[in-house]
Amino acid sequence: MKALRNLLDKQKPHFLKGGKFEKFRAAFDSVETLLYVPDKVTSKGAHIRDAVDMKRTMIVVFIALLPSLIFGMWNIGNNHFLSYGEAHGFWANFLYGLFKMLPIIIVTYGVGLGLEILFAQIRGHEVSEGFFVTGLLIPLIVPPEIPLWQLAIAVAFAVIFGKEVFGGSGMNILNPALLARAFLFFAYPGDISGDKVWIADKADAYSGATPLGDAMVGDFSRFTPDAALDMFMGFMPGSNGETSTLMVLLGGILLVATGIGNWRIILTVFAGGYVMGLLFNMWGANEYMNLPAHYHLVMGGFAFGAIYMATDPVTAAQTKKGMYIYGFLIGMVSILIRVFNPAYPEGVMLAILLMNVFAPLIDHYVIEANIKRRLKRLKLATK
């Protein structure tokens, strides 16, 4: 370890201002801070600081995503072989999925981190860890057959226009991972919707529709009473990592236990979705509306969105009351889009992006209420 530290210390001057590799400072910096927690000490304010930093926070989210990632890889393999009428063991399914997903993950990280380092260099900042998680979220919410060049463009779009133009991680208005998906959705709809894309290298005759796809075209034959459990477990085609509600919940438990994911938002998104489902049940104008409300919670990316996307601390509402409103509306709008909008089978992505835009407004009114309380107290005091 000493040798490595010595090597870094020896090379460091070359990367600092005036050194011969000055242009690669941000890249060197990202490697150094990855290997070593810096030796910087407190100079102002509190003398001790919490052990948590952005890297620690992000690695926990990363770990929380692993169940979904591993299950997703297995599921890709499983669905692929099922479409040919074959059944294989865990490892065969998993390895098939692994080789399908690796290029997607590599392209996402390559493009995203490359841009992050570039911007950090230009701005003279340290490289932010924000993309550490975004880079894993994006592969989990795209179909297994996503063309890599499209993915690369979407990631670049999300990083540059979703984040860096606002000033980088922490300044963005929209969730970058969902923005990448939205970009794909509107730019290349043929490759991210329909019934062809959800199973990797599928046999032609086999139907590859997702439950949401079926529901949208009015085919409710698969929604048998025990299908909900299947959907909860996630044995169905879909985006790479979102199909299993169970795995998503496992990650969710870790996020809530560590205090990184906000339980208020998670709970209210689910509540909002469920209440909207019940409202539709009462209305009951068509078969989709009559679908028992709990199906909505286990279908599609609802749970994944609720736990990993809606809770993004940068783009969510930041006041307690605001969080309740924000989460509840995401849940409701998701189901509203699902049931009412013929063009979009899944509404979570758009609901979250929409509420991302409204989050500052919600917070504004919550804070105004605080200000009014203070002014009222002042009035009473001066009377």
Next chain:
Amino acid sequence: MSTVYKIKKGLDIKLLGEAEKTIVDLNAKRYAIKPPDFIGCFPKMLVKEGDKVKTGSPVFYDKYRDNIQFTSPVSGTILEIKRGAKRKLLEVVIESDGKGESVDFGSADVGTTDRDALIEILLKSGVWPVLRQRPYSTIAHPKDNPKAIFISAFDTAPLAPDFDLIVHGQGEAFQTGLDVLSKLTTGKVHLNIDDANTVSKVFLNSRNVEINHFSGPHPASNVSVHVSRIDPLNKGEVIWYLGAQEVLTIGKLFLTGKYDPARIIALTGSEVLKPRYYKTFIGARITNMVSGNISDSKCRYISGNVLTGEKIERDGFVRFYDSMVTIIPEGDNFEFFGWLSPGFNKFSFSGTFPSKLFPNKKYRLDTNINGGNRAFVMTGKLEKVFPFDIYPMQLIKAILVEDIDLMENLGIYEIEEEDFALCEVIDTSKTNIQEIVRNGLDLMRQEMS
């Protein structure tokens, strides 16, 4: 009659090195008054190096409020007047001659002396600066009539000294101090004590004051917390506040007619071999506490606690308002994959370290920032250690953009930088929040005056 106020939000950081309950004499040779301890004070010197002073002899005064003067805590010689950049006055060092000669200000019967005369004596003797005001934490203005006076008789900060021990046997001086204070305000004098731990008769038998009980984690002992619960501060209002040892100084002034700057200072921290209490005077040099009493590691010497204290040198001086010195290891070393290690010995308010499972564990924490500076990403966290009806993140941002109206609306008058200390500790983005808040308060003070 007393009320118990329960503080729910906050955090007790448990550190190693609590002071044993024994008091020894420090016998410091040198003392210093440090003008930077007094916010907004522009010192004008009244003495030169080499001048002889007695306890209570004026040393400097505030240029803009010239009736506020600062007097020597010991008798002896002015040894050094230390200035920094732009000739800013940093320290006036006084070498004690051990004779203990004092200026006599004449003892006065508190009951029959009127308010103006009391203030006059406090000002002349240099005791006045123990009274500070909110907002801004500047020294109280003699012309103001505060709506209340707050005394915090306990401290919930990490390794904080035990005030029961400090005031032990000084009931008379304490009560006299309270009697003086009650004449300085038309409002109430609030003596705020720890509901569970304060047992000293000196506090519990106090008369002429309202005794309020507080319970809960730090910052339950902060003045802003007490004010927010008892009598919230509105725009344009002023309260005064002081600590228990400072009440004693006021009391003794009127009992004896002399400025008695005696202080008991707790020496604490994981690097101290024998953490205990020292009897000395305001502004004592810490050399005698620390020599031969510190572990071998490279250390940070702090006057005050780890949250709000100030870094001082190994031969530095205790600040005017501090009752403790803390010594912790410096953390200027690289840690290999530190962010990835399980970290059983690392303290974190977040749940990302297993140490969270052992809430009673005591830590040896160093001064490493534990990460790099980032933008605010983890929102909604600061609120958990901030027991006010104020949005901390929004207020910080309002300060950063220097929006005076917004700062005022979001409640900047009700808080002080120390109230943000815990926010600063737990902040994932490693922002120096207390510095930002101080800048905001300074800006408000300039704009409003």
